[in-house]
Amino acid sequence: MRAEPAVTDEELAQLRETARRFSIEELRPAYQTREDEGRFDRVLIRRMGELGLIGPELPARFGGLGLTNVASGIVVEQIAYGDFNVAYVLSSGSLIGQILAQHASDELASLWVPRIVEGDALVAIAVTEPDTGSDAARLSLKAVRKGDRYVLSGEKTSISIADQAEAFVVFARTGTKDEGARGISAFLVEADRPGLSRSRLADLGSKAVGRGSLFFDDLEIPSGNRLGPEGRGFVQVMNGFDFNRAFIGLMCIGAAQASLDETWRYAVDRQAFGAPISSYQGVTFPLADLEAQLHAARQLCLHTLSLRDAGAPTPPRLRCASCSRREPRSKQFASACSPMVTMAGRWTFPISSGCATSWVWRLATARRRS
Ligand SMILES: Cc1cc2nc3c(=O)[nH]c(=O)nc-3n(C[C@H](O)[C@H](O)[C@H](O)COP(=O)(O)OP(=O)(O)OC[C@H]3O[C@@H](n4cnc5c(N)ncnc54)[C@H](O)[C@@H]3O)c2cc1C
Numbered sequence: 610m611r612a613e614p615a616v617t618d619e620e621l622a623q624l625r626e627t628a629r630r631f632s633i634e635e636l637r638p639a640y641q642t643r644e645d646e647g648r649f650d651r652v653l654i655r656r657m658g659e660l661g662l663i664g665p666e667l668p669a670r671f672g673g674l675g676l677t678n679v680a681s682g683i684v685v686e687q688i689a690y691g692d693f694n695v696a697y698v699l700s701s702g703s704l705i706g707q708i709l710a711q712h713a714s715d716e717l718a719s720l721w722v723p724r725i726v727e728g729d730a731l732v733a734i735a736v737t738e739p740d741t742g743s744d745a746a747r748l749s750l751k752a753v754r755k756g757d758r759y760v761l762s763g764e765k766t767s768i769s770i771a772d773q774a775e776a777f778v779v780f781a782r783t784g785t786k787d788e789g790a791r792g793i794s795a796f797l798v799e800a801d802r803p804g805l806s807r808s809r810l811a812d813l814g815s816k817a818v819g820r821g822s823l824f825f826d827d828l829e830i831p832s833g834n835r836l837g838p839e840g841r842g843f844v845q846v847m848n849g850f851d852f853n854r855a856f857i858g859l860m861c862i863g864a865a866q867a868s869l870d871e872t873w874r875y876a877v878d879r880q881a882f883g884a885p886i887s888s889y890q891g892v893t894f895p896l897a898d899l900e901a902q903l904h905a906a907r908q909l910c911l912h913t914l915s916l917r918d919a920g921a922p923t924p925p926r927l928r929c930a931s932c933s934r935r936e937p938r939s940k941q942f943a944s945a946c947s948p949m950v951t952m953a954g955r956w957t958f959p960i961s962s963g964c965a966t967s968w969v970w971r972l973a974t975a976r977r978r979s
Contacts, residue, residue: 621680628662628684632691640692647809647816649731649773654698658728662688663699664706671710671722678703678852678914682859686907689863694817696863697769698731700856704849705732705778709797712837712845717797721776732797733774735765735823736846742767745780746790746843750825752781757832759783759796761804761825771807771821775800779823780842788840795842797834804828855913862907869899 635653643650657663666681667673674680681703689696702725709718709725709732724730741747750763761781768777777798784792798805805828809821837845873896876887886892916922 620676621683624661624665624676624680625683625687627660628687629690631657631660631662632688636688636691636695640694643692643817644694644814645816647819649695649698649770649817651728653695654728654731656728657688657695657698658726663702663728664722664726666703667706667722667726668710671706671718672726673706673722677918678855679911679918682856682911682914685856686859686863686866689860690867693860693864694815696860697815697818698728700853700860701732701734701769702726703856704853705734708778708795708836708845708849712795712841713797714833717833717836721797724775730775731770731773732776732778733768733770734846734849735768735777735779735798737765737767739764739766745846746793747786748780748782748793749786750779750781752783752794752796754783754832755829758829759832759835761796761798761828761830763825764822765825766822767810767820768823769818769820771823772809772819777823778836779825780846783839790843791840793842794839795836795845796830797836798825798828798830802828802830852914852917855910855917858906858910858913862903862910865899865903869896869903872896 635656639650654663661674662684664681665674665676665684666678667675669675681699685696685699685703688699706722706725709722713721721730721732725732736745736748738748738750740749750761750765752759752761759781761779763781765779777800779796779798780793781796782792783794786792800807804826806824806826807821808824809819812820836842873887876892876896877885879886881889
């Protein structure tokens with residue numbers, strides 16, 4: 610892996626501050642509107658691109674800032690602090706941007722990576738099928754070579770931004786079923802190709818991201834849209850998922866931190882028995898405990914990204930980072946919501962919208978490696 614120039618503390622602090630201000634001032638106010646509409650606001654996504662917040666670790670020759678994955682992870686957390694859904698654009702932009710930068714032809718990468726970084730295009734990743742989720746090596750969508758083209762037929766499901774994306778990185782079977790993971794290849798499929806239709810699933814939360822199915826009806830693509838050699842697709846996607854789990858972890862941590870901060874403010878303002886409820890240890894001890902868990906989960910995710918920056922393989926135990934970070938968030942919501950929801954007696958605080966989102970994303974990173 611190419612060594613990236615070291616990012617200075619000052620640069621990192623500046624990038625973090627830019628992301629935080631954008632998140633609080635421009636994303637947070639209309640978070641719920643976008644969630645209700647079930648769509649991203651493309652003007653905001655382009656603005657993130659202008660600010661250099663999408664894929665800052667991607668190479669400068671493709672429009673990125675050439676920073677580190679750690680820098681990118683820090684930005685992801687800050688954006689999730691204001692809007693968990695919009696942070697998905699960053700985590701998937703990094704995952705797919707890196708796959709394209711490393712495995713697509715120069716021509717294809719030069720076309721799509723800059724569009725991702727500028728916030729001009731959303732590109733989705735399509736692995737899951739109706740019959741294969743965690744056990745991705747068994748996927749069966751077919752890509753049959755015909756001269757200088759491939760013909761794709763089959764179905765993908767549970768695909769994030771299925772109905773909003775301009776293109777998809779699709780994992781398809783070019784070999785036989787018996788070849789398992791070795792018979793899978795990756796392709797870039799533009800959303801406007803004849804033979805592709807899409808539909809939307811009904812989700813509990815994260816509706817601005819949304820999930821859906823893709824139907825490939827003898828869809829043709831040039832062989833130049835293949836990413837890397839035939840049969841290497843599974844390795845590419847699993848390499849990507851190893852570090853993307855850390856990004857999704859930081860998304861959850863950002864949203865959890867926002868909820869926890871909100872809860873602290875409420876505990877300081879709310880009076881009971883002549884004192885703010887924050888003066889009662891029964892209220893504050895669980896919150897302090899959650900702060901500690903969030904700090905620990907954040908360090909684990911950033912450590913995973915620093916290993917990626919160093920070109921070191923992610924040790925299997927760190928792949929579990931995605932599990933560790935999901936638990937604090939779920940526990941945090943259960944605990945943090947209780948003083949706010951039960952005491953205020955309603956379900957209208959921004960924190961409550963995070964509950965549904967949290968549950969929807971619990972499954973998203975479950976995947977076996979072989
Ligand atoms: C919000 C969200 C967004 C998503 N976005 C995308 C996307 O953009 N692109 C994409 O391709 N997919 C996406 N997915 C699909 C996701 O990757 C799959 O849901 C995931 O791989 C699990 O597959 P499954 O739902 O079929 O569960 P299954 O594979 O059927 O598993 C069901 C349960 O059994 C458990 N399980 C399975 N095997 C084992 C085992 N060996 N040991 C122990 N437990 C096991 C699983 O952990 C899970 O709890 C998304 C899912 C969600 C929820």
